[in-house]
Amino acid sequence: MVTASLKKRAEKAPLIKVESKNDLSFTFQIKGKAFQQGYLFLNPQMKELFPFNGELCSVTFIDDDNFSHSAIYHKMRGYMVCLTFNEWWEKNKVKDGSIVTIELIDAEKKVYKLKLVNKEPKEDKIDEEKIEFRFSPSLDSCISYDSSNLEVLRRIVKNEYSPVSETNMVQMGANVACGYCSEDLLSLKSCFGVSTYFHQVQTAKTVIEKLNGRALLADEVGLGKTIEAGLILKEYLLRGMAKKILILTPASLITQWQEELKTKFDLTFKNHLEINDWDDSELIIASLDTAKSTKNQEFVKKIKYDLLIVDEAHKLKNKKTKNWKFVNAINTKYLLMLTATPIQNDMIELFNLISILKPGHLSTVQKFKEDFLTEKDKRLPKNSLKLKEMLSEIMIRHRRADTLIKFPQRFVHTYSIDLNDDEAELYNELTDFIRRKYYTLPTHKNPRGINRLTLILLQKLMGSSTHALANALDKMIASNYYKDDFDVSLKKMLDMANNVKESKKGQVLMEIVNSLNEKVIIFTQFRGTQDYIVKMLESKGYSVAVFNGQMSQVEKDKCIEDFRNEKQILVSTESGGEGRNLQFCKYLINFDLPWNPMRIEQRIGRIHRLGQNDDVHIINLSAKDTIESYVLELLDKKINLFRLIIGELEMILGNMQSKRTLEQIIIDIVTMSPNRETMKRKFKTLGSKLEKALETHTEITRAQEEIFNGE
């Protein structure tokens, strides 16, 4: 067979003569031409310097000119083969009888130094071209050979043959795997339940093929940035271009991300609670806050990631924050940052985001300001064409209008409800109480006053349901904390609440639910109201799933599954609004209205987003002449909240240029107005400000369009 005659040759080959030897090196005299012909036959003394286990091993020799020579050592037969020994021989004018030293450099990597002891001085003129031709490409250091290659050789040497079917199978696998590098996205072929849209596929391809895996994905909200990121990360995994991946997302979205990656992309990501060490798993998802904590950040920074995904990347808008510094310090080959609002208040925010992705791409802050910022408005760019061109190399942004996706319509129905007399009386009593007590906030002298937050809470509870209010009042009185007239007032209101026979809102809710033979989500802010609604619905025989913040993650997931599969109604508190996709439902009832409009937007966003095929109905229940009705009017009439694109609201509110949130402003109006008329007037002024903010937003949107879309 092929190797049978090696023994004869080895026997005939002249053994080299060892001159000296120690643990790390040996010096020998070359005899015969075997070395020149690419062989090094070892005598038993020399074998100690090559104490390897395998029958065949790869060994590297580095010569005096730092060229490396790859050899294969046949342990059993005691010789090495190296094709470039010949070139070394000729280059160094080695002769029969020359003395050579082999010295161990790195035992683990099997690297040795090859040195000619009695070397002749080099000639002045070296034919570089000739040497270059000889030593490249065969000594190209960028090429590495799999260690398993030698196993194939060993099998030939040992005559260990496998059936052709097995050899063919390995080959067929290689052929299929080779197709993995084709232009099509492999990730698309194995995704489930993903209605991939053209813009998403395009984004994934552009990021991988043109942007070298570092990009800001800034699609408008609701266009499926998570899907785009999922496609890219799965593609990198399938192509073998990424193994170690970290996703940083707000804590509230971790479960949602995990679930989407599992169900849609068949990827199991572990969250920070499921690992002992940040190096434990190749695929980890964590909140930015957890990862950047003092306990964790050094570990995270030491790891070399292939891909890092940062969701809600606008949290990195400020270069001076820990968030920015931490993410900037993470070592990653590819980086995706996801945000719908790359510019919230200031163009510099965009600059800061891009500085993490590709530092210097937009030059320095100073130069960026000079080149692109107008003095008048920090959000309005100049030279927008140039900026757009620069951004196209790092950022992808799609608008809904670009995608040609038909988004289902949103219908808003507001039920303006007349409260029952007893409800109205209680409402007025409570509102007066709050106005009166607001000026007697707790002080050093009078620490037992009622605090502002509690007053606001009472007002909100009343706006939600008398049941929720009664529960709270009951607890306050039982705490024995409130004395004197506080206590008297609280008791009076509790009596009034308990005496309310029927809730008008509750009646209207039942009428609406009766008229719908569909899945419905009912949102409320308070557990007390939730209990009341659930009890009422169940008493009428409806199947109800209950979702609230006190449930564990597993309970929450099960609740959503139950709602998806069997229950008709989901009654959810605010926590149910965070990040969970409920597109299979098309009716949403706001039993009460949060004063924070962002919360309302989150509620709507759960059902009115990509993947929703039907028109969506938002039903608002609002009691006439209450604070909630003023808030509703403000949000609906002045800024069209219920018709805004998800994500747009924050941008509008940002234009109010107020340090206080809209909710804080509303609270101030409610608590600091001495009477209803003043309150109404203040709400009207606020309405005008909101209208102005909406106008500014329209202007800025136009400007952003100019930056990002060149219109």
Next chain:
Amino acid sequence: MENKIRSIVFSFLDMAKIPYKEIRKGVWIAAIPEAEKNFFDNVSKLEFTFNRELAEEHRNIELVCEGSFLLRKIIERMSVLPRVSRVFSKRIPETPPQSLTVVTDSAYYRSKVAFNYKVTFNCEQNKDKLYSVVADTAFGVLNINDKLFEVDMDEFSEAPDPNLKIEDSGYDILKLYMEACQKLEDEIHTDIKELRCWSEEKYHESIKVFEDYLDEQKNELLKKKENVSFHLYFFQKEEEIDKMLANLEEERKRKTAELQDKFRVKVSVSLINAVVLCIPTIGTASSKAKRTISSK
């Protein structure tokens, strides 16, 4: 492609001795033995299909298709199983492909070895290329092809003709392999050169942008430092600027290393398998011709 994938999966199951059967049209079930459970994510019965529609309908059925993780895992597992087969040509004996031959009257098998390689070019993007080098051990002739060598079982059989002896070429397989590798490296040299040019250009582009950015930042800081004496707490301010300058240098080192790593050209060569082809031959090459290796 679906047929290829089916063959791979079924061959793999056969090889791993995992029983399977078709339970309804297009759906198979495999009983996973204890020893293999870990590989199959701890399931004892795996229902699988190659049909996407079926898998969409029944989400509990594993879809095996291009891009599925199970297929990838199978291929990865197979790729670390080095395989060598020996096959015998059914053709009538041929004379050796050399000009100087000594014709004998008795036929024998001479060996050729087909090495199948996968070359992965890694730099920003991964690109795999497949090659085969067929080496005639008797005459030291090496031929390279940019596709894998496939054994045509109409032409070859796994059993030898008992009347033919399998002759030893006397050629060292290790040396032959290394020569084949050298041949392969010659072949991919241009690809590597082009890739290296591209990556160097990209690297220089990126590093220039980054260096300019840092230099400008540095200049801005130095300018600030010059004017710091006007500041009330100038010593504090100066310290602060010095610290920022030091940070910039740290950032320079870190980012440069990151970019170098990102644009480094890496090529890995793996020997997928090898097939020893035994060719019925009459005659031997003259000794002079036999010693010389000529690459075609």
